Structure formats: structure tokens, C-alpha cells
Amino acid sequence: MKLTGAQIVWEVLKREGVEVVFGYPGGANLPIYDAMLDYPIHHVLVRHEQGAAHMADAYARVSGKVGVAMATSGPGATNLTTGIATAMMDSSPTVFITGQVVSRFIGFDAFQETDVTGITLPITKHNYLVRRTEEIGAVLREAFYIARSGRPGPVLVDIAKDAQQNSTDWEYDLTPLKLRGYRPQRYPLCQQVEQALELIAQARKPLILAGQGVLLSNAMRELQEFAERAQIPIAMTLLGIGGFPASHPLNLGMMGMHGEAWVNQSIQEADLLLAFGMRFDDRVTGNLKTYAPHARKIHIDIDPAEINKNVRVDVGIVGDLRETLQTMLEHLPRLDHSDWLEHINDMKGESAVRDIQYLPPDGHLYAAHVIHDLWRFTGGDAIITTDVGQHQMWAAQYYRVDKPFQWITSGGLGTMGFGLPAAIGAKFARPDAEVWAIVGDGGFQMTAAELSTAAQEGIKVNVAVINNGFLGMVRQWQEFFYERRYAATPMRSPDFVKLAEAHGLTGFRVERREDVQSALEAARSTDGTVVIDFRVEQEDSVYPMVPAGADLHNMIRRPLRAAIVETAQDEL
């Protein structure tokens, strides 16, 4: 079949099951956009390429399929890079297709030429520069395979404009891919599984650390069975949230810098850590020298380079988490750790008195209130995307996620501006779902132009702006570590209600807790995207906090105020 390179692009996307592509046209990818009109794939025109990258990323995280974003050469491609790096750090299966200048001009500093494969080398799992039409099909097929297999990640394919325009005889190749240097190991080695089971049998205070690998390998059921049978409690990483129900009695909550106090304390007291698809990020471990000093460690990860990277482990198992847990479950006996679980429960009780939910009302609206009420209102069923900062941590603490693939946040890179485009991407992955972007006033303004994308697409996402008039997390660090010298953190914002209205959308403002519920109801019953401007307490901080590099057990706690524990009948 004689096809142009541009047509081959869409042929491969069709075969890969792509239904929606996020992007922005320009000079160097015009042939691809022209060919697009003949294919039944929906294109979402974004307002900035960063938005397209985040949308593709979130689409992938919600749907489990590969997310696709497109941009033109030069500035189009460089605008993608923040989103590509975000997808890289969070192992999100994505394919980025960029136009490149005509092949004979490559290297001559042509108009809108940038060395895109050079720029994206360290922020992609792999990338390609395609100069010839004949290579496009095979390269794109490889790109999808590499993006979704092993430890998933972004793959970028940069295609010269003439390669898009020229024609070639092309048939879809059905033979298995042969990549000599790329062979992810799915199946664990028996010997290491045996060693792990031995350590589990000896442990008195074991603790599972569940990361995003649970979600990426679809190991939710296996994890639950494992935890229940061995009676081992689970601590979650930020990206692991949703891999194990928050309401499950064995789920302790989030670990790390803003993790629950009892979780971090448990890690420090544990005699065995079972790290499942997580990578001991510095935000999770604090000071490595004093991290989990009594614990032996078992680490399961599909990426061999993660084993022994940050934390030296006793047993490192390379393999797909689901396959590995299935193998372990064949031999895992029923165990009892009731003393250990009881001890953790006691620590939990001590922490509850400091929870802002249990403080007497002081007339102020706190972010925790808003997020808690949103959780109650949506029954925990909404897809939540967040931006980065205080609101993100509060959302992780107070929106209790029971189901997988509905908690979408930028963890590794901590990308402000992620929340709104991620919500749009999530909505395309699950059009039936209620989607809420919880964002701060700072991050929202980085990509607020994507409201226009939502309006043009006629989709409904809900944006809860946790508006405290500060770059809150940076302000908090200034309060704790820089003597309250608020350098460049007070932020004046536009009227978010009018901003929504300017886009033909709906906006509300909420300043008192008693108005939260009715605003949420109004948002739900409004057609189209809604922005709610929640004016919250300006100088509230996220607690507990392990200062960067400090010992995990040395947390800054919320100051004790007149707590009214007796009346704390809330299920929190």
C-alpha cells in the first residue's frame, strides 16, 4: 500500500488503539495534521504544549493505555519538555511525536530547528530521530512497545518534515519486535523469592511499602491478598495511592515528608520492609543514614537499576510486581502480627488529637475542610488530579482513595501546572467519571489557559482552587527555615470566578466552611467545566513535616491546640 509518512503515523496509532491525541500544529508537523482528518482519532487542541504532555500523561495513568501528544519542531517541542520529564519521573507510558525540519536542513540552524532528541535524551526512556519515510512505521511500533513495557516511560519520535511528506510502500509488520538491548525481566528468580519468604517468616514487625508499581503492574488484588494473609500493614507512597484501599484496616496511609506520623514511626521501628514497586525517593526516606535502622529489606522492582540505588537491600528481586507476588502467594502462609498492628494503632490514636479535623471551628476555612468535604461529597469516587504544593499534600492526606487509577499527581518531578491539564486528560480516559482538579492558586495560573481547551472540547472537569494567596509550600518552608521572610511568595491572583466566566465557564467563590457543600452541589449540577475559588486560611501549614534530609522520625508536628477529641466522631 502506497502511503505518505504522515499517513503511516496515523496507521500505526490506529493499530495501537489510540483514540485521542493531544497536541498543537505547526510548520514542521503540518503533513501529520493534514493526514489526521482522514482518521477516526480525536485530536484535542491545547493552549500550550506542556498541557498536551500532561494530558497524555494523565490519560495514560487513568486508562492504562499509552498516552500520545504531538507538537511541532523548535518551540513546540521544547514546550513539551516539562511534561515529558514529568512522565519520565513518574513512569508514565507516553509517546511524543514531534515534527522536525526537512532532513537536509537538520544541523543547519534552520527556522524552528532544535536538537529535540538531544534535549530529551535524559528525560525520555528512549527517543528517535526519523529522517526517512521507510523508518516511520517500525520506529513508532518500537516506541509504543518501549513506552508501555518494562518500567513504562515516555518515548519521543522526532520526524523530519520530508519524511512525513514522502510516500513509500508500507504494510503493518506483525512479526514480533526484536530489540537486542531491551529485554525487561518479568519473572522473578526462584532463589530470591525463597530468600524473601524466609525473611517474612522471621519478621515480627513487617511493613509493606507500596508504590506506583502496584498500579503499573495491576497487582492490586495480589497486594491485598498478600497483606491480608500475612497480616502485614501497608504504607503508601504518594504515587502508590489507590493501589490499596484507603479504608482497609491494614492501610496505614502515606509515608514520607508529609506522611502520617504513625507511618513514619512504624518504618523506623519495623524489622522488615517489603518495598513493592517503589524507589526509596528522598522525599520518602529522609536521612538515609538513620532510615529504618532495625529493618531488613526486600525490594521488588521491574527496573534493575532501582535495586540498591538509594537503600541497600537484603533481597532484591527484579520482576513484574504482579508476577512476583503471584509466585510468592503460592508459598505464603497465614501469619499473625497482632501485637505489631496493635502498637501501630496506639500510635495512630496519639496522632489524631492533632488533626485539624478535630479542632474546634474557629470561623476560618481550612484546605483540609474543603478536601475532606469534597471526599465526603463525591463518596471517594471522583478522579482526583492535583497540582503541586500544600494542597497536593492535603489532598493526599484527606481525600481517601479506595480505588485504583483515580489519584493522579506529579510525584517525582513535582510539576506545578500539572493539575488542570491532567484533569482534562483523565476526563478523556474516562468520560463517565466525575473529575476534580485540586490545585493551588500558584500552579493553577501556570496552565490556566487550558480552561479554554476544556471549553472548546465541551467537557466537564471541576477545578477546586485552594487559594491562600501564597505560594503556600514555599511560604511554609520560609516560615520554618527562613525566619518567615516571605520572599516572592505572596501572590496576587486574578478573579478566578471572572476568569472562568471569560472562558464561557462557571465560577463560584467560597469563603466559609458552611458554604462548601452547596458550592460542590452547584458545581455538580452545572453543565461544563466549573472553577471554585476556595479562599482558605492563608498561613496554614502541612503537618507532619520531615524537613528535607532530616531523620524520618524527627517530624515537625501540628502544634497542639484546644483539641476536642471526645467530639471527634468523624470516621477520619
Next chain:
Amino acid sequence: MAHTLVVLVEDKPGVLNRVASLFRRRAFNIESLTVGHTEQAGLSRMTIVVEGDDFAIERLIAYLYKLVNVVQVDDLTHTQSVMRDLALIKVQAPPESRTQIMQVVDVFRGRVVDVTNQSLIIELTGDVEKIDGFVEVLRPFGIIEMVRTGVVAMERGSSPLYVPLNGNGQAHLHPESISEN
């Protein structure tokens, strides 16, 4: 200590850049790097000498395996291996010192590959220490120019370094060698 790694990579554009970029990004210093063809079509072989303790090198090997174009990595440091460096040295050789230089070249089993009235180019192959020693001996005569290839290495014995995939699609060595300490 210095480690000698042999890295088999797919012979594709940009692979050298990927490997070099990885060393930079992960903060490893390359002491020497050579690239050339192998007996396998489509595979190039890099010999890289890099400073680091065993733990750091273990990390480095794991990172190298993350590159899609890297097929196999072996650390030959603690093996019985032949390691060779090649040097071309242009040295001042006026008639009065020429005989003396030729004697030194003989002792080191070098070869004279270019002669002018005032200079010689000497080719010498050997391990790094031998070439270092030769250079020191020549230095007083006046070295005009020198180039060294960097080390290439090969394990002794009859077995090949590169073992293609076995029937299960499992790679030789790869993940086991990394996760075991």
C-alpha cells in the same frame, strides 16, 4: 580504582552520545573510551575505563542497561584479561640521538613507522604501564606529539563475551548480576 568495562551497543546513530551523556548525568568520569566494530553484525564494542569503587561501578552497569541500545555490559577488572593501548609518538631524533632512541624502541618492542631527518614516529602497543614507561624514557629526547587510543580489552580463554538470548528470551547475566551482592 579504575575499572575496565566492555559495553556492547547497537551500531546506531547517537549511541555514543547516549552512553557519554549517561556518564555525565550520573557523575562518572571517563578516563578512556574506545569504540569499534565487533565480530557481530550491527554491534559495536566500547571499552571504557572509569574510576569508581565496586558499588559505584555496579550502579553504573545498571544504569547502562537502562539504555535501550546497550546490549551487554561486562566488567573485566577482576578477570584474567588482555588489555592493550596503542600509542603513536613523534619524537625529536637528530642524528646524534637517533641510535639511542632506536635502542629504546627495540627494548620496548616498538616500531618506527615514519622517519625524517629530525624526527621519528614510533608505534607502540602494550598495557598502560608499559606505554607510560616508554613515554617517560622518551621524554628527555623531546616528544613533539603523542596520541594514545585508550585501552581495549578482551577476556582470556576460549569463550565469547557476547552470548545471544537463550530460548526463554532471558538475557545472559543481566539482572541477576545486578541484584546480587
